[in-house]
Amino acid sequence: MPNVSERQHPMSQPVPDISLKYLNLLAEKYPSIQAASTAIINLTALLQLPKGAEHFLSDVHGEHEAFEHVVRNGAGSIWRKIDGMFGDSMTKPERRNLATLIYYPELKAPLMLGSVADKDEWSRLTLIRLVKFCRSLAGKYRRSTVRNFLHSHLAETMEELLYDQEGVASKAAYYQSQIDTIVATGSTLTFIIALAELIQRLAVARLHIIGDIYDRGPGAHIILDSLMQYHQVDIQWGNHDILWMGAAAGSDACIANVIRFCLRYGNMETLENGYGISMLPLASFALEAYRDDPCALFGPKLPKDHNFTSQEIRLLAQMQKAIAIIQFKLESQVIKRRPHYLMDDRLLLDKVDYARGVMTLDGVEHPLLDTQFPTSDPANPDALTPEEHAVVEKLRQSFVNSRKLQQHTRFLFAKGSLYLVHDGNLLYHGCVAMNDDGEFRAFNVDGESFTGRAFLDRVDRLSRQGYFAIDNPAQKQYGMDVMWFLWCAPQSPLFGKEKMATFERYFLTDKATHAERRNPYYSLRDNEDSARKILTEFGLDPDHGCIINGHVPVKVVKGERPIKANGKLIVIDGGFSRAYQKETGIAGYTLISNSRYLLLAAHQPFESTEKAVSEELDIDTEIEVIHTYPRRMLIGDTDRGRGIQEQIDELHALLHAYREGLIKEHRLDD
Incomplete structure (x- = not known):
C-alpha cells in the first residue's frame, strides 16, 4: 500500500470525463464555485485522518447481554485506553470504576452518586475525566462527525467541552465554569450518560457482524x-x-x-x-x-x-x-x-x-x-x-x-x-x-x-x-x-x-x-x-x-x-453462545482493526449485566496482535477513502465546468 506522500495531488490529475448531465445534477448540491471548492478542501483533509477502529463479531446466537457488553467495552479497547491514560493518576479499582461507568452510565452513575460523601466534587472530577477521555478519541474524527453523535439539546455545550483549550489562560476559567454549572444545575447524570455514550461510539467506528x-x-x-x-x-x-x-x-x-x-x-x-x-x-x-x-x-x-x-x-x-x-x-x-x-x-x-x-x-x-x-x-x-x-x-x-x-x-x-x-x-x-x-x-x-x-x-x-x-x-x-x-x-x-x-x-x-x-x-x-x-x-x-x-x-x-x-x-466463532462454550473453552473471539494493528480478542464467559454493574465484572480478554501495519492507516487507504477520492475527482470536474463556462453557478456566494 503506497504512502500518502507518494500519491499524486488531486489538483495535478486530469479532470475525469464526466457527462454534463451528471455535473448539472451535482451542481444542485454544490451550486457555486465556492461550494465545490469548500467541499474539495474538506474531503481532501478527511483522507488524512486515521482510519477508525472496526470491530468484527460472529455467531452471537441471541446472547444479548454478552453481545451488549462486548460492544459497550469495544472488545476491551476502552479499558486498555483507560489503563494507558489514567494508569499513573488512578488506582486500578478507580479505573475499573470509571470503565464500568462508561459501559453502563445509566445504571452505574446513580449507584456511584449514592455512595460518595461529596457528590459535587465527585461529579466535577468524573466529568473532567470523561471529557479528557472523549477528547483523546474525538481526535480521529471531523467535528461534524462528532456533532452528529451528540444529542441536539446538549450539542453546543458538549462541543465547547470537547474542543475548548483549557490550557490557555484566557479559557481556563470558561472551561471550569461550564463544569461547575453542569453540576450546579443538577445536569450531572445527563452529561455523564451523554459523554459515556459518545465514548462508546467514538471507540468503534464500524461494526461487522459475521x-x-x-x-x-x-x-x-x-x-x-x-x-x-x-x-x-x-x-x-x-x-x-x-x-x-x-x-x-x-x-x-x-x-x-x-x-x-x-x-x-x-x-x-x-x-x-x-x-x-x-x-x-x-x-x-x-x-x-x-x-x-x-x-x-x-x-x-x-x-x-x-x-x-x-x-x-x-x-x-x-x-x-x-x-x-x-x-x-x-x-x-x-x-x-x-x-x-x-x-x-x-x-x-x-x-x-x-x-x-x-x-x-x-x-x-x-x-x-x-x-x-x-x-x-x-x-x-x-x-x-x-x-x-x-x-x-x-x-x-x-x-x-x-x-x-x-x-x-x-x-x-x-x-x-x-x-x-x-x-x-x-x-x-x-x-x-x-x-x-x-x-x-x-x-x-x-x-x-x-x-x-x-x-x-x-x-x-x-x-x-x-x-x-x-x-x-x-x-x-x-x-x-x-x-x-x-x-x-x-x-x-x-x-x-x-x-x-x-x-x-x-x-x-x-x-x-x-x-x-x-x-x-x-x-x-x-x-x-x-x-x-x-x-x-x-x-x-x-x-x-x-x-x-x-x-x-x-x-x-x-x-x-x-x-x-x-x-x-x-x-472468529469461538463460542459466544453458552451452548458452545464447553466445546470451545472460551466465550468467543472478536477481531479489532484500528489504524495501527489487526488484533484478535479471545473472551472469557460473561456472567451478567447485573454483576458487571454491581461488582464491576468485566469480560477477561486476551489480545493477540495478528498484524502490524507498516505505517498508520489513514481513511485515504480504505474503501471509504477511495469513494471519497471519487467524490473529489467529480468535484474537480464540476469546478472545471464552472470555470470553463460549461455550467452556470446556481447561487452566488458572498
Missing part, C-alpha cells in the same frame, strides 16, 4: 434493536439468520424449522415475547393429535436452571413433535418442487414402513425409536392433514404480520448480504463450497453452471426476491425456497454440510446415520493456496487480503487455532 444473530440465546430481537441504533454496521447473513428471514417472508418450511428449533431448546423468548408469534394454534393441535403420545424423543434440551413445570415440558415435547412432522412434510414438498437442488436423498418419509416401524436407508433397515405417526398417510406421506394445513396457515399469518419481525428482516436485507468485500478483505459466515480437489463446486440451473462468487451473488439476489417480489407469487416462492435451501442444502454457502440429519437424530439409534459430513472447504481452508484461490475469485489481492469467517466454533480446548492458512483466513 452471521448468526439468531437462535440458542433468548435475545436475538434485543440484539437487532441495538444494531438498528448503531451508527455504522454491516451484516453477513448466517444460516440461522436466513432461516428467520425466510420465515418472515412466509416460507412454510422455514417457519416450521424456526419453531421446531425454539421448542427443542425451550427458547420461546424471541418467538413469543420478542415478535408476538402465537403458539396457541400449534399447542391446541398438538394436544389433540398427540394426546396419548408422551413424545419422549422430543423432550426439550433445557438448561439446569430452567423453571418449566413437568406439564409444560410435556406440552413442549408434543408441540415439537407436531411441528417436526409438519417440517418433514413441507421440506419433502420443496425438494420435489425443486429437483435441481439434488436433494432426493432427503426424501425420507417415503422410506418409512409405517406398519413395521422401520426405515430403509441405503439398503439397510433401521428400527424406528418412535412409531406413532397419527397424521401420516403411508400412501402420500408428505401431504399435510387438513388440521396441519390450518395450523401452518395460522402460523404463517403470525410471522408475516409481526411488525417487529418484519422491521428486523428489512434491516437484515438493507444492511446485510451473503458476503462483503471490505478494505481488501473478504467477510462471510459459512463457506465457499468446494470439491475434494480444491475446485469450486458447481451448481447447475437450467443448463447454466454457477460456482464461487457467481453462485453467492445468485442466491443472494434470489433471497431478496423471496422477500420483496410480492407482485409475482411464482418468483417469490422461488426465492423463499432458496432461503430454505441456504439453511440446509449441501450446496449452501451458509450450511456447509452434506445433509442436515434432523430426522435421523430423532428416530434412529445408529449414530452413523447422524453424521453430517462437512464440505471439503473446512479442511481445505487450512491450506494457504485454497484461501488465496478464494480471495482471487472475489477480485482481491491474495498477497494482502484475508478471509474473516465464522460458523464453525474454534475448539480451543482441543488445541485449535483461529488463524489458518498462514494468516490468510481467520475464524
Whole structure:
C-alpha cells in the first residue's frame, strides 16, 4: 500500500470525463464555485485522518447481554485506553470504576452518586475525566462527525467541552465554569450518560457482524434493536439468520424449522415475547393429535436452571413433535418442487414402513425409536392433514404480520448480504463450497453452471426476491425456497454440510446415520493456496487480503487455532453462545482493526449485566496482535477513502465546468 506522500495531488490529475448531465445534477448540491471548492478542501483533509477502529463479531446466537457488553467495552479497547491514560493518576479499582461507568452510565452513575460523601466534587472530577477521555478519541474524527453523535439539546455545550483549550489562560476559567454549572444545575447524570455514550461510539467506528444473530440465546430481537441504533454496521447473513428471514417472508418450511428449533431448546423468548408469534394454534393441535403420545424423543434440551413445570415440558415435547412432522412434510414438498437442488436423498418419509416401524436407508433397515405417526398417510406421506394445513396457515399469518419481525428482516436485507468485500478483505459466515480437489463446486440451473462468487451473488439476489417480489407469487416462492435451501442444502454457502440429519437424530439409534459430513472447504481452508484461490475469485489481492469467517466454533480446548492458512483466513466463532462454550473453552473471539494493528480478542464467559454493574465484572480478554501495519492507516487507504477520492475527482470536474463556462453557478456566494 503506497504512502500518502507518494500519491499524486488531486489538483495535478486530469479532470475525469464526466457527462454534463451528471455535473448539472451535482451542481444542485454544490451550486457555486465556492461550494465545490469548500467541499474539495474538506474531503481532501478527511483522507488524512486515521482510519477508525472496526470491530468484527460472529455467531452471537441471541446472547444479548454478552453481545451488549462486548460492544459497550469495544472488545476491551476502552479499558486498555483507560489503563494507558489514567494508569499513573488512578488506582486500578478507580479505573475499573470509571470503565464500568462508561459501559453502563445509566445504571452505574446513580449507584456511584449514592455512595460518595461529596457528590459535587465527585461529579466535577468524573466529568473532567470523561471529557479528557472523549477528547483523546474525538481526535480521529471531523467535528461534524462528532456533532452528529451528540444529542441536539446538549450539542453546543458538549462541543465547547470537547474542543475548548483549557490550557490557555484566557479559557481556563470558561472551561471550569461550564463544569461547575453542569453540576450546579443538577445536569450531572445527563452529561455523564451523554459523554459515556459518545465514548462508546467514538471507540468503534464500524461494526461487522459475521452471521448468526439468531437462535440458542433468548435475545436475538434485543440484539437487532441495538444494531438498528448503531451508527455504522454491516451484516453477513448466517444460516440461522436466513432461516428467520425466510420465515418472515412466509416460507412454510422455514417457519416450521424456526419453531421446531425454539421448542427443542425451550427458547420461546424471541418467538413469543420478542415478535408476538402465537403458539396457541400449534399447542391446541398438538394436544389433540398427540394426546396419548408422551413424545419422549422430543423432550426439550433445557438448561439446569430452567423453571418449566413437568406439564409444560410435556406440552413442549408434543408441540415439537407436531411441528417436526409438519417440517418433514413441507421440506419433502420443496425438494420435489425443486429437483435441481439434488436433494432426493432427503426424501425420507417415503422410506418409512409405517406398519413395521422401520426405515430403509441405503439398503439397510433401521428400527424406528418412535412409531406413532397419527397424521401420516403411508400412501402420500408428505401431504399435510387438513388440521396441519390450518395450523401452518395460522402460523404463517403470525410471522408475516409481526411488525417487529418484519422491521428486523428489512434491516437484515438493507444492511446485510451473503458476503462483503471490505478494505481488501473478504467477510462471510459459512463457506465457499468446494470439491475434494480444491475446485469450486458447481451448481447447475437450467443448463447454466454457477460456482464461487457467481453462485453467492445468485442466491443472494434470489433471497431478496423471496422477500420483496410480492407482485409475482411464482418468483417469490422461488426465492423463499432458496432461503430454505441456504439453511440446509449441501450446496449452501451458509450450511456447509452434506445433509442436515434432523430426522435421523430423532428416530434412529445408529449414530452413523447422524453424521453430517462437512464440505471439503473446512479442511481445505487450512491450506494457504485454497484461501488465496478464494480471495482471487472475489477480485482481491491474495498477497494482502484475508478471509474473516465464522460458523464453525474454534475448539480451543482441543488445541485449535483461529488463524489458518498462514494468516490468510481467520475464524472468529469461538463460542459466544453458552451452548458452545464447553466445546470451545472460551466465550468467543472478536477481531479489532484500528489504524495501527489487526488484533484478535479471545473472551472469557460473561456472567451478567447485573454483576458487571454491581461488582464491576468485566469480560477477561486476551489480545493477540495478528498484524502490524507498516505505517498508520489513514481513511485515504480504505474503501471509504477511495469513494471519497471519487467524490473529489467529480468535484474537480464540476469546478472545471464552472470555470470553463460549461455550467452556470446556481447561487452566488458572498
